[in-house]
Amino acid sequence: MALRPIDNALPTTTPERPKKQPKIAVATQKQQDRDAVINDENQVPLPSSGDATVDYVSSDNLKPLSDPEVKIQSLIEDLDSKNWIKVCESLNDARRVALFHSSLLFPILGNIALVVAKTMRNPRSALCKTAIMAAADIFNASGDKLLDPETSDAFDGLLLQLLLKASQDKKFVCEEADRALGSMVSSMTPLPLLQKLRVYVSHKNPRVRAKAAVSLSNCVSKMVLEEMEQFGLAELIEVAADLLNDRLPEARDAARSIATAVYEALTKDAEQKMELWQSFCQSKLQPIHALSILKIVKP
Numbered sequence: 264m265a266l267r268p269i270d271n272a273l274p275t276t277t278p279e280r281p282k283k284q285p286k287i288a289v290a291t292q293k294q295q296d297r298d299a300v301i302n303d304e305n306q307v308p309l310p311s312s313g314d315a316t317v318d319y320v321s322s323d324n325l326k327p328l329s330d331p332e333v334k335i336q337s338l339i340e341d342l343d344s345k346n347w348i349k350v351c352e353s354l355n356d357a358r359r360v361a362l363f364h365s366s367l368l369f370p371i372l373g374n375i376a377l378v379v380a381k382t383m384r385n386p387r388s389a390l391c392k393t394a395i396m397a398a399a400d401i402f403n404a405s406g407d408k409l410l411d412p413e414t415s416d417a418f419d420g421l422l423l424q425l426l427l428k429a430s431q432d433k434k435f436v437c438e439e440a441d442r443a444l445g446s447m448v449s450s451m452t453p454l455p456l457l458q459k460l461r462v463y464v465s466h467k468n469p470r471v472r473a474k475a476a477v478s479l480s481n482c483v484s485k486m487v488l489e490e491m492e493q494f495g496l497a498e499l500i501e502v503a504a505d506l507l508n509d510r511l512p513e514a515r516d517a518a519r520s521i522a523t524a525v526y527e528a529l530t531k532d533a534e535q536k537m538e539l540w541q542s543f544c545q546s547k548l549q550p551i552h553a554l555s556i557l558k559i560v561k562p
Contacts, residue, residue, distance in 0.1 A: 319392060320355060322400055327363035328356065335360060335367045342378040347390055350382060354393045361397075361404035372405055376417035383424040392439050395428060399443040406450045410459075419459065422447075426463055430470030444478050453482040454490050464502055469510050476506050476517035483521050488528040497547045499525055504552040507559075522559045 328334050334356055341353035357375060360368045368375065379401065382394040398421060402409070409418040425447070429440035448456065460482065463475030483491070483499065491499060499521060506518035529543060530536035540560060544553040 319396065322358065322362065322396075322403075325355070325359050325362060325400075328359050331360060331364040331367055335364075335371070339371060339374050339378060342375070342382070347385070347387055351389060351393050354379070354382065354390075354397045358397050358400040361400045365404045368401075368404065369408060372401075372408060373414040373417040375401065376409065376414060376421045380417070380420040380424045383428060388433065388436065391428065392436055395425065395436070395439045395443050398425060399446040402443065402446045402450045407452050407455070410451065410455045422459060423463075426466075426471045426474050427468075429474045430468060441474075444474065445481070448478055448481045448485075453485045454493055457482045457486075457494055461498075461502070464506065464514075469514070472506075472509065473511040473514040473517070476509070476514045480517040480520040480524070483524045486524070486528070488531065491525060491528055496525065496529065496543075500544065500547050500556065504548055504556055507552075507555055519559050522556050526560045 344350050379394050379397050425440050460475050460479040466472045503518045503521040506514045526540055530539050533539045544556050
């Protein structure tokens with residue numbers, strides 16, 4: 264006997280249960296923008312609520328202080344404040360003093376240089392960059408006064424911090440430090456500055472070494488033969504030979520610039536330029552190094 268179909272029989276296939284959708288956290292556009300910056304360390308960080316009041320003011324846009332004699336009395340203390348926004352404001356005040364009231368700055372120049380160098384070590388980018396800008400204005404206003412015995416040690420700390428900041432990965436900080444080093448070279452007498460820089464072209468950090476080499480080569484390019492002789496022609500060409508084998512191309516380019524500057528100064532009034540240059544290099548360098556230096560200058 265044939266079986267009749269049963270209407271309420273169980274289906275032969277079980278319908279799929281709906282898949283559980285994963286929870287997705289929807290980031291706001293602001294958060295996405297911040298994440299993009301975090302992934303690129305060479306970009307200027309987006310301002311947080313605390314950074315919004317900080318402006319990077321160019322030297323050309325700074326104005327004289329209305330009460331410089333009053334402001335100078337508390338400047339050191341204000342620069343050492345725990346409130347970082349106040350420190351930024353005080354750094355800009357120090358820049359104004361340097362540019363428009365420099366006679367008030369000179370008696371406390373060493374202390375100012377120490378505090379500015381200390382601020383450069385702060386991890387907050389706004390403070391670091393403003394301190395570098397302050398250093399550039401101080402160089403332009405003070406020049407060789409920073410090399411005086413009473414301020415020389417403070418200048419050493421400032422120079423080291425600038426070389427370190429010029430060597431780091433944050434591009435906007437690095438570029439600002441490069442500009443400050445350029446202001447330093449252009450505002451100071453080459454010979455004493457060259458003696459300060461000489462130490463750092465042997466630094467263990469190759470980036471610091473390269474930045475020091477660039478500043479040193481810029482100093483040498485400003486010197487006449489008599490100044491080079493005071494420093495030591497042999498030492499200069501030895502520095503160039505050492506840097507020519509450096510890991511970084513920036514240091515090697517500086518070496519070529521130093522060698523070319525020495526060649527031009529040494530052979531300026533000579534009739535047999537290449538003969539004099541060859542004799543000089545061979546007498547001051549090991550043969551393999553002399554050959555490398557001789558290849559730089561073409562007759």
